[in-house]
Amino acid sequence: MESHREAQNQRVFRTLQVLEEVGLGHRTDAWPLTLSGGEAQRAALARALIREPKFLMLDEPFAALDALTRLHMQDLVSALWQRHKSAVLLVTHDVDEALLLADRAVVLEEGRIRAELPISLSHPRRHYDPAFVQLRATLLKHLGVDG
CATH class of the missing domain: 3.40.50.300 (P-loop containing nucleotide triphosphate hydrolases)
Structure with missing residues (x-):
């Protein structure tokens, strides 16, 4: 007992x-x-x-x-x-969220990997960091968004 x-x-x-x-x-x-x-x-x-x-x-x-x-x-x-x-596997449609939290971003299209992007930024990550801005542009390009 x-x-x-x-x-x-x-x-x-x-x-x-x-x-x-x-x-x-x-x-x-x-x-x-x-x-x-x-x-x-x-x-x-x-x-x-x-x-x-x-x-x-x-x-x-x-x-x-x-x-x-x-x-x-x-x-x-x-x-x-x-x-x-x-x-951790994080599923998100938010590009900034993926870049803030992930070590690697994978873009899927019709169930297949369209692109894979390593994210080697140190923590804590900030939106204004030039490396963050560059990775964001690269990820958006893989998603078909030119910015």
Whole structure:
């Protein structure tokens, strides 16, 4: 019985630890329907991180968020990747988001790889960095957008 309590205590501790890590430590008693869009995304990240995965797949994770919340979530995900060292597959239609977060961008067309672009910029990445601007132009060109 004591080992069951200890295991339960460890699960509670880990849960609280992950909620703090994603910025939801203050919302531990909140009902899911009371969470904002950004908080719901943070909760989804917490659910993914609770088991300390070696691989995460994020499919348009910020699509439904307002611009400011989206920027905060991008910063959070970047910090979590660097801390946890998980392999992450990020599916996004946002070119800047891909360049801010990814180590490699892959452009798909009709289910086939059309282009592959390594992104070797150091973190944190900034939109105004000349190397970022150049990579953005290159990626947009691969997408058929001349800018």
